[in-house]
Amino acid sequence: MEESKKEGLVFAVDVGALMLYAGAEVYRVNDTIIHMLKALEIEDVEVYVLSNGIFASTNEQSIVRNVTLGPIHLGKVSAINQLSRDLSAHKINLEEAKQRFEEIKHIPTAKDYVLILASGVGSGAFAYIFGGNAFDGLFGFINGVLLEAFFLASVMRTRSRFIRNIFGAAFVTILTIIYIKVFTNLHMGKIIIGSIMPLVPGIALTTSIRDLFYGDYLSGAIHLLDALLTAICIAVGVGTVMSLFRMLGGLL
Structure with a gap:
């Protein structure tokens, strides 16, 4: 059970890090991480997002991600927003969310x-x-x-x-x-x-x-x-x- 919570927490933070890198606002990243953690039934989580970093912790786990400012890619931000909505609506599970996240990572930029x-x-x-x-x-x-x-x-x-x-x-x-x-x-x-x-x-x-x-x-x-x-x-x-x-x- 604890391993599952850790896996979900790491995934949510990774998603937030990609949003930050792609140019999403801090409040949007914070809300997305919290909504995803609630959908994964991970409670008692503290999330603190800066423009170049994410800090998340539970009673047993703590995760820190340093995020550099990258090129703006609103297509990835939009795709992650939809991923978060589907996960919150329980249309997909964690494994399916991970597969979609890998696809989002490889969304190409304009020619x-x-x-x-x-x-x-x-x-x-x-x-x-x-x-x-x-x-x-x-x-x-x-x-x-x-x-x-x-x-x-x-x-x-x-x-x-x-x-x-x-x-x-x-x-x-x-x-x-x-x-x-x-x-x-x-x-x-x-x-x-x-x-x-x-x-x-x-x-x-x-x-x-x-x-x-x-x-x-x-x-x-x-x-x-x-x-x-x-x-x-x-x-x-x-x-x-x-x-x-x-x-x-x-x-x-």
Whole structure:
């Protein structure tokens, strides 16, 4: 009986860890773990979830999971939510839940060409929405495509998102300056703003506000700090390139 409880507790924590890694909010992870443990008839459990860790304990067992911040994958979060509902409704047992969890782990991300196209469309649309003309949107689209291709090429070279954001912002700024020198009727600011939108930490900021709203102040502060640092990296990348070009004889 105790071995069964331990197995269920480990499974619930593993599910919560994958949710955190995929970008789920802290309160959602906490609720999912508790609902799954209740469905497995495991009582007297204390669960404490942070943005980068899970602590769960019973009278006999204690489990700690360190969770790094991973790429957002809301498809996995949605699939786990459905798994939790089915387990709570006793439509599946623990063994069936484990099999479905293994399938959820291997849900693929979007294809590279989809990510590149989406980045281009988003950048071009934002450049136009923020007051640019059709040509600004076109070059914003080109920047977005090249930016995502740059990220896909560099992801295996460095695991630091902050370094990639600095170089990504600098990369699109250099491209925009080149465009401006060739086509004088473009609006540099509009193109740059649109091009850096794929870098903006919108989900991290939204998650931090939700966590703070639900009283998870520590997790909210961690996500807020992540968003602020990302924004600073973007500003450093853009500002550094523009300052260097100004120093090189006022090319801007």
